[in-house]
Amino acid sequence: MKIAYKGSLQRTMIIYFLLIGFASSIIGAEFIYDVHRKELRYELMQNFSKLSDHQIKPDEAFKPIQKIAQKAVLMVVLLLVVVLILLMMFIKNITEPLQHMIEVSKLIGGGDLSHTITVTAKNELAEMGEVINKLTSDLQEIILLSKGVGTTADQFLKRVSAALGAGEISHDRMVQLRHEMKLLGSKTKLLDDIVMNFKFYGIGDRRAG
DSSP states (O other), rough: OOOOOOOHHHHHHHHHHHHHHHHHHHHHHHHHHHHHOHHHHHHHHHHHHHHHSSSHHHHHHTTTHHHHHHHHHHHHHHHHHHHHHHHHHHHIIIIIIHHHHHHHHHHHTTTTOOOOOOSSSSSHHHHHHHHHHHHHHHHHHHHHHHHHHHHHHHHHHHHHHHHTTOOOOOOHHHHHHHHHHOOOOOOOOEHHHHHHHHOOOOHHHHHHH
């Protein structure tokens, strides 16, 4: 089943990309402005005129361009810093919690239900962690209930076997066994009701998904 949604995690990703795009646009606009400004053309024409008259050296004539190149390098460094900061935020807010959920889910899938998922951010990852924690808690309750039913049934069968082995069952013993049978029946019905509330998929459903 495919679910379409728009949540805070999606908005966070969009904000990250918008910030990178905004920083890139500012740097690109600043570079274009510096290259096309009239003062630069006027200064270069004067320098070339002085260079042709041997008043200045070639390095001095191209100083305005060198300044632009240095400024461009600085702007690229600033852009890289912005990208690095956003990348660290992405790792901290998305990648690390996701990796934590994968590791804990593997432990839970291996049968260790003592672990819980902790995600401090308020986004879809936190909601998914809460769902997995709830599922783990429900599995623990079902397993404990199943274990209790199995233990009760085993003890009941042993008492019935012992009573039958004695050859004669007293009235009080019969009442006690009926009471235990009633308790066992209520536990098995509770377990059956819990199992019936689950929706299982068949082979066809799995292929369709």
